[in-house]
Amino acid sequence: MIISLEPVTKDNWRACAALAVRPDQRDFVNDVSYYLCLCHYGDLWRPLAVVHDGEVVGFCMWAVDDDRSRWIGGVVVDAARQRAGIGRALVTALRERLAAEPDCPNVALSYAPENGAARALYASLGFVETGEVDDGEVVARWTAP
Numbered sequence: 519m520i521i522s523l524e525p526v527t528k529d530n531w532r533a534c535a536a537l538a539v540r541p542d543q544r545d546f547v548n549d550v551s552y553y554l555c556l557c558h559y560g561d562l563w564r565p566l567a568v569v570h571d572g573e574v575v576g577f578c579m580w581a582v583d584d585d586r587s588r589w590i591g592g593v594v595v596d597a598a599r600q601r602a603g604i605g606r607a608l609v610t611a612l613r614e615r616l617a618a619e620p621d622c623p624n625v626a627l628s629y630a631p632e633n634g635a636a637r638a639l640y641a642s643l644g645f646v647e648t649g650e651v652d653d654g655e656v657v658a659r660w661t662a663p
Contacts, residue, residue, distance in 0.1 A: 609639070
């Protein structure tokens with residue numbers, strides 16, 4: 519699966535905001551419009567559109583924590599495009615991009631403890647649960663070999 523992570527711009531933000539997950543996933547992620555507001559009005563998160571074959575198929579955001587670790591957040595793959603490897607490609611590409619930044623000790627993310635699909639995906643990509651909890655979510659970290 520070949521995807522690209524592109525800046526959210528005036529030309530693609532509407533396609534990002536139109537992304538929707540399956541009904542059974544709504545307890546685990548916010549609407550992309552919420553994430554876009556968090557990125558725009560907050561001072562931490564930076565948004566990215568996930569593009570495949572010229573079409574926005576997903577969204578994610580990233581941040582740098584006080585300890586210099588890079589965080590992946592707001593991972594959304596449109597319901598119509600799931601089960602095609604986009605989520606795996608997205609997390610892998612963003613993990614590699616963030617880990618390549620200077621002074622990056624690790625890449626972190628968090629997910630609801632009951633979100634078995636997220637837990638399995640992230641574990642298969644080498645993220646290890648640390649025992650940390652952030653806002654009720656399990657924290658997992660990946661460190662480059």
